Amino acid sequence: MAIPKHDELRIPSLNLLLDGRTMKLKDFIEPLSKEFALTEEEINEMYPSGNGHIFYDRISWALSYLNMAGLLDKPARGNYKINSKGIELLKIPGKINTYVDVEVAKRDKNKRTNKNPEIKIIETDDRLTPQEKLYTSFNNIRNSIYDEILTTILSKTPTAFEKLVVLLLQKMGYGGEIKNSGLVTQRSNDGGIDGIIKEDILGFGRINIQAKRYRLDIAIGREEIQKFVGALAVAQSNKGVFITTSYFSRGAIEYVENLFGNTTVVLIDGKDLASYIYDYGLGMQIEQTIEIKKMDTDFWDSMSDEL
Template identity: 35%
Template sequence: MPEIPKFHEFMRPLLEVLRDQGGLSRTDAIEAVVKKMGLSEEQVAVSQESNGNSLVRGRIGWASSYLRVAGALTGPQRGYFALGPNATALLALNRPIKRADLTSFEEWKAHQAFKQTKSQPQQGNSADINIEDSTPEDLIEAGVKLIKEQLAADLLEQMKKMDPYAFESLVLDVLAAMGYGGGSRQAMQGVPRGPDGGIDGRINEDKLGLDQIYMQAKRYADNSVSSEKVQAFVGAMTQGGCRKGVFVTTSTFTSDARQFAASIRDPRLVLVDGEKLAELMIQHGVGIQTKEVIKISKIDLDFFGAGE
């Protein structure tokens, strides 16, 4: 098999292509990188054993994902690549870019810190798994975990760019997929803009709407949701006679906001931050597509033992 560059070896060529040609569609950017690096047809034709897709194109895709986390690449629209704010610093290195070069950026540190707060200590870091001490099943598990982490990050980035009204509708879609309102999107309604005290949606728990859940959705890029915002929502719930509420944001909640939500028993309130929302979207298949299903076989001992 011909030698294929490692994924990090595609980082600099990808940034250089976007620097020289401007924003490009994902397909055009990948083809431009292949051309720039002078890869042969034989190299491009090498496929991944698990899915038959091009190994080269897959590694360019992973290079783009790492650059995106580090703030060196952005997606101005679906399926497009453009340079991010940290691209200039990486290009100024005037040498091939390594994964270690990404770790000094605040965006990368924030992403890693966010992952650490959600990860179980005993599971370890999927990026730091020791190949020598790992079984093939361990490696598969680590790979799946890493893919899910990147998918969650991509979902969050897309949600933060959404129109606020579209984001509110997305949250209702997720709640419907989870079974609220009997799993019917028709049992849910958005609330027109006005003096609603921050209520963005109502979910009927029964067909007559005798019991309802109120929903508020805040599409923030960076700002955390304060305790004042949460208290105002609880006030709107109480005024509307609602005893259950869900407050959803693409960002995070301050510690005071979480403490306040935990301290009340009536009405009941659940806070869902950006990472939890992305996790729920993956779990319930909202806003994602199944890219591939990998079949793993094992020996059938019953077959070989049939004659005994």
Template identity: 35%
Template sequence: MTIPDYQSLMLPVLRFAAEGEKRVADVENRIADEFNLTQEERDELLPSGRQRILHNRIHWAKFYMSKAGLITSPARGRFVATEAGRTLLATKPTRIDVELLLKSPGFREFYRGGAEAAEKTRRSNPADVTLAEASPSTPEEQIEAAFRSVQLALRAELLERIVQNSPIFFEQLIVDLLVAMGYGGSHKTAAAQLGRSGDGGVDGVVNEDPLGLDRVYVQAKRYAETNTVGRPDVQAFVGSLVGLGATKGVFVTTSIFSSQARDFVKHLTQRVILIDGQRLADLMIEHGVGVRVSRALEFKRLDEDFFAEE
């Protein structure tokens, strides 16, 4: 069983709300039981990792029905079915969805406003609100999915540009990234230590902390995406660490590591981290290396504390 979309959750949410005042936390497990969700599905998070998907969809189901006058909020964080909601339940509907909610003038006005805003961004005149405009995803999920698509495209573009540049540029990129992540002390000392190719079988060494109490040895390989880094390459790097008496190493590549290479580093005495192209690009995005903010969109939520009276 997959997690139901927010429209499929409307009927059970309204049913529970008809029992009396509820919180989302009160109905979440009961709904999960009703749909036979596994523990993994109950715990699954949105891509942002900040909220459970089921919790988010219940919230949106409740919010949309409140706009249709089926649910009201008598107190902070609580909801209950209205008389209109109870009347609807008395008709024994098999499903409540956006198509049904659009019969409510209040919801239709609210929903038309969202549709018209979306149409204006496409520079076309809005037609009447139809069921086709009702996405199975919540607005928050649509935003996160769009953001994820942009991130994936940016990741691919970053790796393409890295491979097009010189090995010296790649070494400098690793310096910039490590410093941005808090390694290497200052940028000057990190740059001085990294890029010493051929020094004992490693490409460089950086301080793990500003005082240089511990060191991390680095191997950087700028390969095409189709070139897999295998166990022999990683094993040679680990051999260099042993020869240098080092306990920590980072192997960075623009391509991928074989499963044998990843398995090899799992049970070593040394702590060796493998960073493939995808993770490299993700770290660059996270720490602002090689990227800049194109446009910032700020999404705001209701501040419950502001409206809480003593």
């Protein structure tokens, strides 16, 4: 039997969770392979590049779509549990795939002004060229990892988040070659400053950091940014970075845009945070490298054409 597509794995995956247990992604492999009567060869079949098992990857995408549609919860990173909506929809399994596709599409179109910029999964279109489909697939994989990064951060402590953002700014080049350039302040007496990056050896230049590990649907308002600017004034600093896992309200953004004087505040929302972590490779591993080549026209044009 052919390896099932990810949409064919959605309903069987939900059924495995119907007893209320929590399962890791790898726990789905054996029962699903039995359900689809897959051979060992099919279970272990790799992508042509040699990076990644096809069946495992399709299970991962099936679970990801079910989670995005609100039928599965992720109590911890890599763990899945069916929720009340998933249980209810399993009573009419014929509607599940349509429901998932509609909910994911609605999620993509939800671009309200005061919301964290959406991390979008885009459906491929048969009218796209092979190259366009490749780029779309790449962006979908990247955006699904953004979701995973933010979910993982929310499972960590506030102190761990503060250490993470200091490490990230150092990874981005702030602090340069200065030894111990990054510092997480003591929570009991931080004065509204969660971390500091030293820009020079003596510490005359400093970037002060505020880190808020908020749920993705909770906005950072103008008042919190004003408090941070006040904390910068007390610390006699004119540079600040406010980083959150959620998003900034329109009022907060406008306040920063209209700051007077020498004070500069940079806002980094959840999507930007995830993209920086991804791009600078903080806690990331390269899973696969795909090399696409095109013909060198100069080389071929230098050859004599047949008359």
